[in-house]
Amino acid sequence: MRIIKLQIQTIEFINKEYDDLLKSSVERIGLSFPIKVEVKENGYCCIDGHKRLAVLNDLGVKEVPAIVVNNGNNRSNDCWRGRNHH
Secondary structure (H helix, E strand, C coil): CCEEEEEHHHEECCCCCCCHHHHHHHHHHCCCCCEEEEEECCEEEEEECHHHHHHHHHCCCCEEEEEECCCCCCCCCCCCCCCCCC
16 A cells, blocks of 8 residues: 555544653654554544554644555555556
8 A cells, every 4th residue: 555645634533642652762763654544524534543643743743654545546656657558
């Protein structure tokens, strides 16, 4: 699946509590794994990554990497799109 960047304010998520270890990890290395979201009528809904989104939101991050699971785009990379003609 393809990873895209989304504005955090367009993602509906549950603001879950998290521990200081998760926060310090995100501050140190960022977001290692993209969150998973579904497309909804007015934006996106988080299906995996609520705690990570809570940390990022508290840190003031505006944009996050995400995988949209219900948009039909299963390609991981577009680099071959112009070359694959079979």
